[in-house]
Amino acid sequence: MSxxxxxxxxxxxxxxxxNSATFTIEPLHTGYGMTLGNSIRRVLLxxxxxxxxxxxxxxxxxxxxxxxxxxxxxxxxxxxxxxxxRFKLYGDEVQTLRIxxxxxxxxxxxxIELNADVEVVNPxxxxxxxxxxxxxxxxxxxxxxxxxxxxxxxxxxxxxSDLIALDAAFSPILRVRYKVEDTRVGQIxxxxxxxxxxxxxxxxxxxxxxxxxxxxxxxxxxALAGQTEVEAGAPLTAQTIEVEPESDEPAELLTxxxxxxxxxxTTNALINNEVHTLKDLFSLSDIELRELxxxxxxxLDEVKDKMAELEL
Numbered sequence: 680m681s682x683x684x685x686x687x688x689x690x691x692x693x694x695x696x697x698n699s700a701t702f703t704i705e706p707l708h709t710g711y712g713m714t715l716g717n718s719i720r721r722v723l724l725x726x727x728x729x730x731x732x733x734x735x736x737x738x739x740x741x742x743x744x745x746x747x748x749x750x751x752x753x754x755x756x757x758x759x760x761x762x763x764x765r766f767k768l769y770g771d772e773v774q775t776l777r778i779x780x781x782x783x784x785x786x787x788x789x790x791i792e793l794n795a796d797v798e799v800v801n802p803x804x805x806x807x808x809x810x811x812x813x814x815x816x817x818x819x820x821x822x823x824x825x826x827x828x829x830x831x832x833x834x835x836x837x838x839x840s841d842l843i844a845l846d847a848a849f850s851p852i853l854r855v856r857y858k859v860e861d862t863r864v865g866q867i868x869x870x871x872x873x874x875x876x877x878x879x880x881x882x883x884x885x886x887x888x889x890x891x892x893x894x895x896x897x898x899x900x901x902a903l904a905g906q907t908e909v910e911a912g913a914p915l916t917a918q919t920i921e922v923e924p925e926s927d928e929p930a931e932l933l934t935x936x937x938x939x940x941x942x943x944x945t946t947n948a949l950i951n952n953e954v955h956t957l958k959d960l961f962s963l964s965d966i967e968l969r970e971l972x973x974x975x976x977x978x979l980d981e982v983k984d985k986m987a988e989l990e991l
Contacts, residue, residue: 683910684708687715692886698853698878700885705862705872712859712871719875720855722892729851729882730766730824733834734842738817743843749814752807758845760807761820764788765800765851765880768824772796778818783809786816797822800881825849852888854878865933866955933958945981948973 685708693701704715735758739747743754752760768774774797780786786809789802809816821842831846855877862872877885934957936949952971954960960982963971968979 687711694885698881698885699876700889701874701876702885702889703872703874705870706864706867707871707873709869709871712873716857716859716873716875718896719889719892720857722895723852723855723877723888724850725827726895727850727852727883727888727891728824728826729849729880730768730822731847731849732761732764732766732820732845733823733829733847734821734844735761736819736842740843747807747814747816749809749811750807750816751810754843757807758843760805761845762848763801764791764804764806765882766822767798767800767882768822769796769798771824774822776820776822778806778820779816780809781815783812783814785809791820823847851880851882852877853880865935936960939985941981941985942978945974945978948978 685706687704687707689702689704691703693703695701707715737747737754737757740754743758746753774794776794776797777792778786778790779792780790785805786807787802788799788804788806790806791799793799806818807816819842825847826849829847829849831844834844834847855875857873857875860872860874861868862870864870875889877888879885879888883891936946936955936957936959939946939957941949948971949955949960951973954963954971965979968974968982969976
């Protein structure tokens, strides 16, 4: 077997719904389940681009510690509601959007006057509640793209003095979990498998977020590698381990004896006599099997029954 560190594969994507999916990566070099799982999780949570409201202005309010006539919520409550609105921005330009509402009822995200560069993913999000039929509500909001988290101090430095600044969480990723499990290929039993579950807010698909995180990591490590190149091993499969590349033998012949669910006595007898795969087993006649140390007629009958069960 080669001493190269083999490359893994994305073997499955289990989509739980439009905003949640689990990615299964295997087989991984020993210990790499934790390495890849943790690094991808950290990048997903901190570095995926998104959009958020960074400032707003409400007619009739000069600062956040005030109330509006005819509006149930105070400005602090309105600020919290604004943070829950999820946007898609098709471009990097800062967008200033208008909200106007007259009469009694809820002011929601669907009342935002959008343009071709902005989409609201959760239009039913409540912003404020007008409880006076004669009252009105007018607001300007500023929406920007970014990565990670921007504090209110950082936002304030970039805003006009007549705007109330909001700290902004740009990440469209709600939660990332990963689990490392053992896996095997042929006789190699110390390999890793990692399952990464990604939940998004609906402004990006889990697959797009996963691929963006992987691309970010590639860029970072490529910059550090300089001119050094390390040859990568081919994806690890039973065939790459057991069979020469030019072999045309069926994949079933590479099945391990331990995977046939024979009795412990029969399995141990075969392994102790250097019979590790179906290929090794088929290379022996009935007479040669009976002559194996610790292998008798009862074991031979068990093997034949198993072969008939597997239609081999």
